Amino acid sequence: MKVAIIGTGHVGSTYAYTLFLSGIASEIALVNRTRSKALGDAIDLTHGLAGFSSSKIYSGDFRACEGARIVIATAGPTTKKGQTRLDLVRVNAGVFKEIIPAIVKYNSDCILIIVTNPVDVLTYLSIKYSGFPPNRVIGSGTVLDSMRFQSLLSKYYNVNPSSVQAFIIGEHGNSMVPVWSLACIKGIPLESFPEYHEGEMEDIFDLTRRGAYIVRQRKERTEYAVALTIHKIVEAILLDKKEILTVSSLITNYYGVNDVCLSLPTILGKNGVERLNKIPLSEDEKKQLLESASTLKEVIKSVT
Amino acid sequence: MEISEKKVNGICILFLSGRFDAHSAPDIENRITSIMSESNRSFILNLEGVDFISSGGIRVLVSLTKKLRGLNGDLILACVHPSVEDVIDMVDLRDFLTLTETESEAIDKFKGEL
Numbered sequence: 355m356k357v358a359i360i361g362t363g364h365v366g367s368t369y370a371y372t373l374f375l376s377g378i379a380s381e382i383a384l385v386n387r388t389r390s391k392a393l394g395d396a397i398d399l400t401h402g403l404a405g406f407s408s409s410k411i412y413s414g415d416f417r418a419c420e421g422a423r424i425v426i427a428t429a430g431p432t433t434k435k436g437q438t439r440l441d442l443v444r445v446n447a448g449v450f451k452e453i454i455p456a457i458v459k460y461n462s463d464c465i466l467i468i469v470t471n472p473v474d475v476l477t478y479l480s481i482k483y484s485g486f487p488p489n490r491v492i493g494s495g496t497v498l499d500s501m502r503f504q505s506l507l508s509k510y511y512n513v514n515p516s517s518v519q520a521f522i523i524g525e526h527g528n529s530m531v532p533v534w535s536l537a538c539i540k541g542i543p544l545e546s547f548p549e550y551h552e553g554e555m556e557d558i559f560d561l562t563r564r565g566a567y568i569v570r571q572r573k574e575r576t577e578y579a580v581a582l583t584i585h586k587i588v589e590a591i592l593l594d595k596k597e598i599l600t601v602s603s604l605i606t607n608y609y610g611v612n613d614v615c616l617s618l619p620t621i622l623g624k625n626g627v628e629r630l631n632k633i634p635l636s637e638d639e640k641k642q643l644l645e646s647a648s649t650l651k652e653v654i655k656s657v658t
Numbered sequence: 659m660e661i662s663e664k665k666v667n668g669i670c671i672l673f674l675s676g677r678f679d680a681h682s683a684p685d686i687e688n689r690i691t692s693i694m695s696e697s698n699r700s701f702i703l704n705l706e707g708v709d710f711i712s713s714g715g716i717r718v719l720v721s722l723t724k725k726l727r728g729l730n731g732d733l734i735l736a737c738v739h740p741s742v743e744d745v746i747d748m749v750d751l752r753d754f755l756t757l758t759e760t761e762s763e764a765i766d767k768f769k770g771e772l
Binding site for chain 1: 677679680681710712713714748
């Protein structure tokens, strides 16, 4: 199956490499504003074909999106130091107003995965700009935040990361919400482990929320974990895994949240968003989710 | 967390082994505070046996360092595992805390100050 990546900056090209290594895509198309960068990446990856993959890799303009099952949008500038994701909104809303119709012109059947920040707002706008049904427009949302949260909890509890179930929901940004009421290790509540300590848990969430900032203080940009996050989403769709991931999608009638894109545990499969179950949340978590939704709605209002 | 103690040239050296988190940190804090005095204000924590430190552990290191420096003493962390050093760097405490590669280097550092 074919996957197209729009934007071959650090995130896009790192994801191209991740996808190449996985071997799950038969074709990988790279599209970038500066075509020569996409071509360079395509040639570079092609040189490794003999060792790893039989994928067909090429660069192109938006025509290269034709026939892709998934198109991943990573284009647009990233947050600079001291800037919130929401500060970026005007610039990237403009970028998306151009690129989404350009993708749709050549491919109106694909599933769009939005990665560029502020991802929730751009996912919402991409639904409008594409005219796609909401199940086919998915934001990477808080999948990365949930992965960070689970990784940090697994380190703290000294257990295998895959044994930790813990979600971050809401905005991929400052108003994200940790769902402590459902956090567990293989079904065992965190509180029943001797290591449990409320202060430590709060610090782990703080490190999760500041995850991107902590990385960017040291190396300017995040790229590896976000690429792995994209791959989790792509795999769930291409392999019809029916996996639950906290992607961002259009929310309707969810504890009072309506007409906004934000992240909730979502079942992903070949149709994109397959199902979104209402999970039991504590009163405080519901309140935080509503606050997160209202933060995002205000931003959406400012650009629509 | 296991704690053993020795004294070399008037310097208290504590060897820690196990997890350094909010559960074990009070033991370490109490142990040092109980022996901290005008004549006991130079401490070395040998962290060779510590391969995990949490924010709760870091907090106690900062608090003890401040207390000891207030008495014109100090706390030096010796033999710190690279993964623990990463945590210290992540919370930007490299310049505040004193780290040495070996215990003898830490002893020399105190000697130089005496």
